[in-house]
Amino acid sequence: MTTVLDRLSPYATNMIRMDHTHVLATFHQYKTTSAPRVKQGLAGTICLALEIHAQLEEEIFYPALRAVTDNEALRKAVPEHNEMKRLIAQLRAMQPTDARYDDTLMELMRDVMHHVADEETTILPEAERLLQDRLGELGRKMTQRRLALLAPRSGRLAADMARAMPASSMALVAGVVAGGLLLGNRLARRV
Ligand SMILES: [Fe+2]
Ligand SMILES: [Fe+2]
Numbered sequence: 602m603t604t605v606l607d608r609l610s611p612y613a614t615n616m617i618r619m620d621h622t623h624v625l626a627t628f629h630q631y632k633t634t635s636a637p638r639v640k641q642g643l644a645g646t647i648c649l650a651l652e653i654h655a656q657l658e659e660e661i662f663y664p665a666l667r668a669v670t671d672n673e674a675l676r677k678a679v680p681e682h683n684e685m686k687r688l689i690a691q692l693r694a695m696q697p698t699d700a701r702y703d704d705t706l707m708e709l710m711r712d713v714m715h716h717v718a719d720e721e722t723t724i725l726p727e728a729e730r731l732l733q734d735r736l737g738e739l740g741r742k743m744t745q746r747r748l749a750l751l752a753p754r755s756g757r758l759a760a761d762m763a764r765a766m767p768a769s770s771m772a773l774v775a776g777v778v779a780g781g782l783l784l785g786n787r788l789a790r791r792v
Contacts, residue, residue, distance in 0.1 A: 609744070610737075610740045610741045610743075610744040611740050611780070612736040612737055612739075612740045613661075613662055613728070613732075613735075613736045613737075613739035613740040613743055614725045614728050614729055614736055615740075616740050616743055616744070616780045617654075617658070617662065617720065617725060618721065618725065619776075619780060620650065620654045620780055621717045621720070621721065623650065623776045624647060624650050624651060624654070624713065625713070625714070625717065627643060627646055627647050627650070628647060628706075628710045628713070630643055630765070631643045631644070631647075631706060631710075633703045637696070637697035637698050638697070638764045639764060639765060640697040640702065640703075640706075641696075641697040641761075641764055642760075642761045642762065642763065642764025642765030643761075643764075643765045644692055644697070644702075644706055645693075645757070645760075645761035645764070645765075646758070646761045646762060646765055646778070647706075647709070648689045648692060648693065649754060649757065649758060649761065649778060650778045651685055651689065651709075651713065652686070652689065653747060653750050653751065653778060654780075655682040655685065655686070656746075656750060657743045657746055657747060657750075657780075658678070658682075659679060659682065660746065661739060661742050661743050661746060662728070662739060662743065663675065663678060663679070665728075665732060665735060665739055666724065666727065666728050666731070666732060669731045669732065670727055670731055672723060672724070672727060673723075674719045674720070674723040674724050675724055675727075677719070678716070678719075678720070678724070681712065681715075681716045681719075682716075684712060685709060685712055685713065685716070688705055688708060688709040688712065689709065691705050692705050692706060692709065743780070744780065747778075747780050751778060758778060
């Protein structure tokens with residue numbers, strides 16, 4: 602039986618690309634000259650989006666790919682996630698007025714750009730070659746897991762989005778954690 606969720610879930614690799622696009626666009630909204638509450642809202646949205654994205658990859662996507670291939674980018678991916686999580690923890694422990702806040706956010710952005718480049722040039726093309734028949738099923742699993750992970754965090758997300766609003770549109774900030782689910786983009790279903 603095809604459920605609404607099945608129809609709205611993009612293929613796993615396209616969902617990952619959409620997450621990357623949304624989180625990088627949110628990083629680009631961050632200005633060192635913005636008000637502290639706006640910085641905190643954007644940083645909080647970025648951190649939550651990265652955390653959920655990394656968890657979906659680690660729990661569902663990477664294991665499926667690891668079962669059929671072994672490449673260097675895949676071996677480096679989890680240690681790179683761990684480094685991002687270390688910076689996320691640092692940011693959460695700081696106030697946006699702290700001297701190191703902007704630098705820590707920029708360091709996180711550099712790490713994310715590097716990691717995303719490796720995924721998009723190596724890991725995703727490999728997955729599309731080797732897991733072609735499973736990308737729909739993996740996308741559905743990732744969407745279900747995303748919804749479960751978002752549920753207990755909805756209060757924090759709403760607060761961060763409200764703070765970030767002066768600097769970004771609601772659609773952008775919502776998209777950063779929605780993973781294409783709300784868009785229901787037919788193009789996203791194509792591999
Ligand atoms: Fe990723
Ligand atoms: Fe990743």
